[in-house]
Amino acid sequence: MNESMDFGELEKFFVDDIGLYRTANTIQLLLLRQTHDYTIFRTEETRELNVVTLPSSSTDPSPMIRVAMLASKQKAVESRHFLTLVRTAAGEENLDEEQKKCALKDALCQKCPRCVLFGAVSTERGRGRERWNIKHRVEYSTAYSLEPYDEISELMTFNAVYTVSQSTGQALGYTENISPLANFPTVITLNSVTKEEFVAFLKCVLSCKSYGAETRVKGDVVNHLLGVVGGYEEIITPLEFCLEATNEGFLENPVDRTFEIMKKFSEYAMFQDNVVIMRGDEITEKIKEIPLDRTLALSMYEKAKRFSDKLVEYDKRSQR
Incomplete structure (x- = not known):
């Protein structure tokens, strides 16, 4: 194996193969998500921001209204990006038909790296016990802004341009946006992952740039990895991380403080x-x-297929 894939003491938390049963091996990624453009995290039609009242910091219990970046808005983007990355790296000519056509959310193949890591729910009917649900091994939680809501929210009006006159009429409406350089510390938890999954997932997160609604004109977010902790349990929650990070001096040296x-x-x-x-x-x-090259990607597909075969065999034995 490539010597650069040696992660020192963290190695003991990787699994060699994806098993039917999860282990206690837990790896948490402590991240800072920073907006680099106006951003709307909610993709629903109303577009309003999610806000929550929390303590100002771990040492100051006075209330602060913060913007919340829901877990679903983080996972949806990164799940799709992960699928795109590993499928591109593997080369579609090396995949079977089901793996080629795997797509969120109603055409999951249940035997590719995305399905076995992020989880997959069968949406097919009439196939008896030939299909199953796969439990996720990556867990997201809501991320809360370091800054108060009133400092990072901004109302922006929008209108339409008449094609002939190139003039604008009355504003059509407005949207509530998060301003650039808003900071959202968060934690992603990985359970029982292979080393290849760890590498590919981090490459996915650190290269993912567009979040929320209207990404054709806004929504740029940059992710910074601040720390990694391995153990037999979740060591810290995103809320705890946020309250600690709100203390003075965090953004001056976030890696050391983390x-x-x-x-x-x-x-x-x-x-x-x-x-x-x-x-x-x-x-x-x-x-x-x-490198996320063909060798690494195909190794992930091979392990995902072996996991799928194990489920088929387990299902057959359970029906005897």
């Missing part, structure tokens, strides 16, 4: 002797060195 936060919360872990903490910048540089 490392301190992870060390603090590792002391609360039930399995402290199994906790491994790593800096986000070091992992990011290592991920950049590893």
Whole structure:
């Protein structure tokens, strides 16, 4: 295996193959999502922002209204991007027909890297027990803004241009946008992942740039990996991370501050002797060195197919 795919102490949390049963091996990615354009996270017609009242920080209990980036709005974008990346890297000519046609949300093949990592629910009827649901091994949670709602929200009007006169009439309406350089610390949790899945997933997250509605003209977001922590449990929640990050000085050196936060919360872990903490910048540089090439992608497809075959065999045995 490529020497650049050595992640030191984190190695013990990877699985060699995807099993029918999840292990306790848990890897958490601590991220900072930063808007680089006006952004509307909600794709529903109303377009309003989701807001929530929370403490100002872990040391200040006074209320603060924050913008919420719902987990579903994060997962939907990255799930599709992950599928595009691994399928492109593998080459469609190397995939079977079901894998080629795998698409969200009503045509999931249930035997590709996206399906076995993000989960898949069968939408087909009349096939008895030939289809099954696959439980996800990547977990998202709501991300909360570091900044107060009133500092990062902005109402923007929109109108239409008459083709002949190139003039505009009365404004058609308005949308509530998140302004550029708003910060959303969050945590993504991976369970029982292979090393290839870890690499491909991080490449997906760190290269994903468009979130929310109206991405043809807005919605640029840049993701920064601040830290990685492995263990037999979830060490920190996104809310805890946000409240710690709101304390003064976090944005001046977010990687160092995140490392301190992870060390603090590792002391609360039930399995402290199994906790491994790593800096986000070091992992990011290592991920950049590893190409998402055909060999890696096809290895992921092969392991996904083996997992699918295990499910078929398990289903046959259960019917005897």
